[in-house]
Amino acid sequence: xxxxxxxxxxxSLARTSTVMEAVCNALKLDEKYTSxxxxxxxxxxNNDLSVERRLQDFESAYLSLKSAGSxxxxxxxxxxxxxxxxxxxxxxxxxxxxxxxxxxxxxxxxWTRADGDSRRKLVALQARGSKKE
Numbered sequence: 001x002x003x004x005x006x007x008x009x010x011x012s013l014a015r016t017s018t019v020m021e022a023v024c025n026a027l028k029l030d031e032k033y034t035s036x037x038x039x040x041x042x043x044x045x046n047n048d049l050s051v052e053r054r055l056q057d058f059e060s061a062y063l064s065l066k067s068a069g070s071x072x073x074x075x076x077x078x079x080x081x082x083x084x085x086x087x088x089x090x091x092x093x094x095x096x097x098x099x100x101x102x103x104x105x106x107x108x109x110x111w112t113r114a115d116g117d118s119r120r121k122l123v124a125l126q127a128r129g130s131k132k133e
Contacts, residue, residue: 012062019061023076029094036089037098038079041065043072049109054079077102090132100131 008022016039024034039061041052055061055074065074078099089095106112107122114122125131 010062013060014062015057016055016059016061016064017057019074020076027076027094027098029098030092033089033092033095036078036080036085036095037076039074040077041068041072042075043068045071051075051077096131 006023006026008019008026010019010022014022020034020037020039023039024031024037029037039055041055041064043050043052052068052072055064061074065072076098086099089099103112104122104126107114107119121133125133
């Protein structure tokens, strides 16, 4: 997570799907890729993060966030486990950025393991300011 704040104007009662649509529009994410990402409720205590849960479509994202408390945030994360989707997603600039930010964050936090070679490649990409080989 890079903590880039995105503000969208929707009703406080808007369903999660409406908020997600507004966020995707703000990010200029192609509509055909929106189903690959979801909004998650994340808690932050000191520097420790915990992904609490994926917000369901029937929920008001705003009300869920407010009821969770001030140490909670809403974040966009990928919503799939099948890595075969990534080939197509990595060709889209916005998808690539979302996946890259999540991968870097997850590796740095120890949520995802990366072998030495993968870490070296990631460091080299970061040094070049690149997201893809």
